[in-house]
Amino acid sequence: xxxxxxxIAGHDGMVGSAIRRQLERKGYKxxxxxxxxxxxxxxxxxxEKFFLKEKPKVVIxxxxxxxxxxxxxxxxxxxxxxxxxxxxxxIHSSYxxxxxxxxxxxxxxxxxxxxxxxxxxxxxxxGYLEYTNEPYAIAKIAGIKMCENYYKQYxxxxxxxxxxxxxxxxxxxxxxxxxxxxxxxxKFHEAKSKRKSKVTLWGTGKPxxxxxxxxxxxxxxxxxxxxxxxxxxxxxxxxHLNIGTGKxxxxxxxxSLISDVVGFKGEIEYDASKxxxxxxxxxxxxxxxxxxxxxxxxxxxxxELTYKWYVNSIKNYKLKIIK
Numbered sequence: 001x002x003x004x005x006x007x008i009a010g011h012d013g014m015v016g017s018a019i020r021r022q023l024e025r026k027g028y029k030x031x032x033x034x035x036x037x038x039x040x041x042x043x044x045x046x047x048e049k050f051f052l053k054e055k056p057k058v059v060i061x062x063x064x065x066x067x068x069x070x071x072x073x074x075x076x077x078x079x080x081x082x083x084x085x086x087x088x089x090x091i092h093s094s095y096x097x098x099x100x101x102x103x104x105x106x107x108x109x110x111x112x113x114x115x116x117x118x119x120x121x122x123x124x125x126x127g128y129l130e131y132t133n134e135p136y137a138i139a140k141i142a143g144i145k146m147c148e149n150y151y152k153q154y155x156x157x158x159x160x161x162x163x164x165x166x167x168x169x170x171x172x173x174x175x176x177x178x179x180x181x182x183x184x185x186x187k188f189h190e191a192k193s194k195r196k197s198k199v200t201l202w203g204t205g206k207p208x209x210x211x212x213x214x215x216x217x218x219x220x221x222x223x224x225x226x227x228x229x230x231x232x233x234x235x236x237x238x239x240h241l242n243i244g245t246g247k248x249x250x251x252x253x254x255x256s257l258i259s260d261v262v263g264f265k266g267e268i269e270y271d272a273s274k275x276x277x278x279x280x281x282x283x284x285x286x287x288x289x290x291x292x293x294x295x296x297x298x299x300x301x302x303x304e305l306t307y308k309w310y311v312n313s314i315k316n317y318k319l320k321i322i323k
Contacts, residue, residue: 087139124144208282210247
């Protein structure tokens with residue numbers, strides 16, 4: 001397996017770069033990598049030419065247009081179009097060149113807004129989605145169904161995984177487009193640096209969220225590459241696998257933890273006029289645990305590692321932070 005050509009779509013993002021690091025640590029050398037400037041995955045003709053030339057054996061679909069509540073709600077058409085085009089082109093081209101395995105990465109937002117907790121894989125399409133990220137969720141659901149039905153019709157070894165909220169090295173800290181955890185790191189660091197006495201956060205602080213350190217996800221992907229095939233899931237009528245910690249906390253608790261790690265000593269207040277999003281999103285990870293994988297990095301340790309990287313990146317002028 002270590003000598004097979006593996007294409008990581010989105011290798012320069014937070015998730016893709018973590019997968020790349022993990023594979024390289026484990027001796028995988030034949031990695032196929034193309035930046036956005038080199039290959040726009042939204043363009044079908046370019047993607048098909050690339051696949052016909054390179055013929056990767058394993059494909060990891062980590063490329064996506066992503067963002068937090070603000071970005072998802074503001075750029076609804078782009079989140080739907082871009083993600084549909086990226087995944088459709090990559091999945092279909094993988095089929096055309098007879099790729100031996102494809103793993104498609106989705107998101108926990110695919111589940112209904114008011115689904116029972118924790119979220120089991122079979123809750124997919126059982127209710128209404130959260131409005132603010134509905135376009136992104138619909139695109140990801142389409143990707144899940146593509147993998148499922150390319151397996152059913154063509155026998156392709158394609159399947160999907162649904163990570164919980166991810167964070168870590170190479171995260172996006174731009175307050176206009178980032179997810180909650182990196183946004184809080186940015187906010188508290190800025191407040192500390194400017195000696196502010198107060199930080200105001202969106203919503204009520206009551207929603208519950210689960211977080212997984214991105215390097216743990218990368219270990220899960222390596223485990224799946226080496227140990228799990230589509231038939232192992234579909235024969236049990238599972239369309240995808242959840243990946244997470246199985247533990248959550250409130251945004252209020254998360255903010256308190258991050259402010260402590262950063263060293264911000266001021267007041268934290270909440271603007272309840274702003275949206276909270278889904279009340280709770282906790283994944284049931286019993287199936288992947290039974291297959292043999294479990295997370296390693298506890299939340300405080302992961303936040304400390306992420307904050308250290310963030311601070312070093314600012315010092316080295318490698319990270320552009322938009323206030």
